[in-house]
Amino acid sequence: MTSGPGTPVRVGVFGLLGSGNLGNDGSLEAVLGYLRAEHPDAVVDALCGGPEAVAARYRIPATRLHWYRGEYRTASRAGALAGKGLGKLVDAFRTAAWVRRHDVVIVPGMGVLEATLPLRPWGFPYALFLLCASGRLLRTRVALVGVGADAIADRPTRALVARSARLASYRSYRDGLSRDAMRAMGVDTSRDGVYPDLAFALPAPQASARPGPVCVGVMDFHGGNDDRARAEEIHRRYLDGTTRFVRALVDEGRTVRLLTGDACDAPVAAAILEAVDSPLVTAAQAGSLADLMRETAAAGTVVATRYHNLICALKVGTPTLALSYAAKSDALMERMGLGTYRHPAREIDAGRLMEQFRELEKHSAELRRTLTGRNLTVTRQLRCQFDDLTKALFPTADHAHTTREAP
Structure with a gap:
């Protein structure tokens, strides 16, 4: 047509x-x-x-x-x-x-x-x-x-x-x-x-200047397409490791806010709430990425699994640790200058994760400055994406399609 x-x-x-x-x-x-x-x-x-x-x-x-x-x-x-x-x-x-x-x-x-x-x-x-x-x-x-x-x-x-x-x-x-x-x-x-993920083009709320809760993003994680034979084992290990980490935060008197990113994640959040059984742990009812951004902007730090939970936290400039389940999470953390702060979702070691979390908090101010600079770069790169898309899909007499890599 x-x-x-x-x-x-x-x-x-x-x-x-x-x-x-x-x-x-x-x-x-x-x-x-x-x-x-x-x-x-x-x-x-x-x-x-x-x-x-x-x-x-x-x-x-x-x-x-x-x-x-x-x-x-x-x-x-x-x-x-x-x-x-x-x-x-x-x-x-x-x-x-x-x-x-x-x-x-x-x-x-x-x-x-x-x-x-x-x-x-x-x-x-x-x-x-x-x-x-x-x-x-x-x-x-x-x-x-x-x-x-x-x-x-x-x-x-x-x-x-x-x-x-x-x-x-x-x-x-x-x-x-x-x-x-x-x-x-x-x-x-x-x-x-x-180019960067399109979600970085969404408007973001301003990060809180006051210390906030630890946001822990959870996921109904059963491994990948090649892990079907081990799916339930992987899920049990992920849930157990995440629960142990949340419990360790609560034992230190920390306030924890559980985040999800898909409707299927709700039972995971519910299982952690039941297992930890503390008024210090609550679960957010986010209906959009804008809601997730508001939650992560109010947080002091974020530890999350689902890819777009990470994007929301990084977009608003909150120091973030990835429970990484795929190469895309690793690539995202590297792009945003936080490649050191990753932990395998398949093999969560609550003790080691807590060590990495403390290191993240120790360098919080520095990481916030890093994220501010990286977000400026990402914004420029997405302008290039949309310019390129216009040239490709909405051609005019003076538009030649020249695809380029984002600077």
């Missing part, structure tokens, strides 16, 4: 949006902010996981990503299996019909090219492939903007992800490791840019 002269550009946004993951929704919010500021005449709608939530929160029309509503539930009965199978066929036609109505489709951030968490190839990887294939067939530009990628061992998942990336009209990544991973999977990345 091509808009004629004077016709507003129709832009679609695509992904697991509105489904309870605050990081995904934060990436969407950043892209909508860009579109409303730089392309206010664009007509925007979404094909997404939670259309009701997206329509209510962002005031754009939204359509359900999957025809079959039980797509992400485990199917064991014949009826559910048949529903999923039929859904794959129906979704091929639904996706193509939706893509056809647009000039541009944007996949805003998210780890759409990775499998660092458990993932089935015929779930979201298949949906992404349908999107990118429909875009190529119908000549609609599909842009993967600031996305995450990682090496994928599972062959069907890897094939779908790599093919989707090749079919996209535009690609940029949230870190160099993501671009390297796609290159290793056979994708030509020579014109693909690397």
